[in-house]
Amino acid sequence: MDFSLELEKIGHFITEKLAGKDAVLGISGGVDSALVLSILARVLPKERIRAFFMPDSNTPETDLDDVKKLSESTKIEIKIINIESVVEAFRSLLSIEDRYAMGNVKSRTRMIILYYFANINNGLVIGTTNRTEHLIGYYTKFGDGACDIEPIMHLYKQEVWDFATFMKVPDNIIRKKPSAGLWEGQTDEDEIGMTYSDLDKVLEDVFDLNLKSLTDKHKKVEELHERSEHKRKLPEFIKAGENKDR
Known part of the structure; x- marks a missing residue:
């Protein structure tokens, strides 16, 4: 992949879709959001970039x-907003014990904060989901999956790492285990x-080369994709005029 051309392509996409609005971005400390921020810093005036790190306990x-x-x-500048008090309020109010449900609450809390700042600053929320995560639904519906544009959703995880190296993202971020x-x-x-590494290879087989059910890993990935299909679709609805008496 020619990352100079990729930067130009993504930069054009971002500036076209923002159409002069501010970019609002959540920073996790991971490579995906770090790459997106690095790209934004190259293609937008700094005063139009609003980045937020939202830690909890x-x-x-x-x-x-x-x-x-x-x-x-x-x-x-990356502003820090600690969400622990909000998370604990939800935990107490709803008596949440399931850690997966609590994880989704955290993700959706961060989404609310990002959209608040987008709202008051006439901005758009920039997503950080890559192709690997998108295809298996590895994100929270209406949480980190909620955004206005997705500039790196066409890139597999390994491509994100390679692109981040090209963009000189700090080594610690590139090397850390994704979480x-x-x-x-x-x-x-x-x-x-x-x-x-294995996941990217299997996804390429299944979705780029149409090689399905070759191994147990392929079957697992196909199952993950099928189970998460609802995350990639608009809500179901009855179309106007459907089933009307004639």
Whole structure:
């Protein structure tokens, strides 16, 4: 992949879709959001970029360190908003014990904050989902999956890592194990049950080469895709004029 051309293509996409509006972005400390911020810093005036890091009690201190390094490397201010009090309010109000449900609450809390800032600043929320995560539905519906434009959704995870290296994203961010930070010690690959390297290869087989059900890994990925189809579709509805008496 020619990353110079890729940067130009994504930059054009972003500026066209924003149409002069501000870019509002959530920063996690991971490589996907770091790459997107690095791209935004190249293609937009700094005053139009509004970046937010929203930690909670399970967020590792190393993520905060990495976010500070990212801010320095991009020369973009990243505002820190601790969401722990909001998360705890939900936990108490709803007596939440299931950690997956709690993880979704955290993700949707961050979405609310991003859309608040988009609302008051006439901005659009920029997504950070890559193709790998999109195809298996590895994101929270109406959480980190909620945004106005998705500039890296056409890139597999390995391509994100390679592009991030080209964009000089801080090494610590590129090398760290991917994690959604939903609970202490959580990693993407453990939760998915497959390395991103294997996952990318299987996804390419299934969706780019139409090679299906070759191995147990292929069947697992096909099942993940099928189970998460509702995340990639608009809500179901009755079409106007459908089933009318004639």
